[in-house]
Amino acid sequence: MRAGGAATMSKRWYNEHRRDPWRRKAKSSGYRSRSAYKLIQCQEKFNLIRKGDTILDVGCHPGGWSQVAVELGGDEGRVIGIDIKPCEPIQGVELLVGDITDFGTQEKLMKLLNGEPINSIVSDISPGLTGQYEMDQAISLDLVCLVMDFSLPLLNKGGSFVTKVFQGRGIEAVVEAAKLNFSKVQRFSPVASRNSSSETYLVCKNKLPKPRVKDMDFSIRDFVESSLTEDGFVTDSTESESLDDGKKGFTLHRARDR
DSSP: OOHHHHHHHHHHHHHHHHHOHHHHHHHHHTOSSTTHHHHHHHHHHHOOOOTTOEEEEETOTTSHHHHHHHHHHOTTOEEEEEESSOOOOOTTEEEEESOTTSHHHHHHHHHHHTTOOEEEEEEOOOOOOOSOHHHHHHHHHHHHHHHHHHHGGGEEEEEEEEEEEESSTTHHHHHHHHHTTEEEEEEEOOTTSOTTOOEEEEEEEEEOSSOSOSOTTOOHHHHHHHHHHHTTEEEEEEEOGGGSTTOEEEEEEEGGGO
16 A cells, blocks of 8 residues: 555544544543443443442453443442453452463462352453454454353353454354353444444353253364364464464364365
8 A cells, every 4th residue: 555545544544533422422431442332332232230240351451341340330349350451540440461361360360259250241352453354353253262261161140241253254153152151142233333343242141050062171162163164164273463472363264275
């Protein structure tokens, strides 16, 4: 792309960003990010969080969702936020710095919980994006699977889970995997999402006492990879800075292209 074209796109993005009503509304309301209204709209439609809930915010930086979670959980609630990026202190939030897919970080969270079950998990997590949509979507999907595999066993019976996903291959498999763990699962696009965005939110309610699977070692990540393979895609483990520190993600291509 020519320098002039890049400058034009940058200027257009800046003007749209400046005029964004959700950004202005978030700023005037004291929220750290416009995405706070995405969680608010999920809550208004699905009533995911109740007063007194213990809430885990995965990928909490810069803190907009955690701020909303504190309001929804009330004085008797508890909010734990975790992100690989350090977050400025948020009143009413216990913050952990670390990669949720890293065993050491998971141990820190388990120690902090000390056996207390979680009532609601909210996640607006996104890996570092490369600008190559198919790769970004696949890495993001893999990250969501890893988060679900770790966090869902910590979620109390009847609990809720909401996460951002990007439209593309594998989404239906994630939905099917979620239905094995929850009685109500659907996709939802908040009004606060940008019109140009390919993101949607997977909203899961009423966690089942046990997953609807016979295999005790059931993994959502393995389930999704298997489904993609059955659909004619090959999942390749690839190192990517998008998952930080060279962690493994997967990319997709048609089996016949190998």
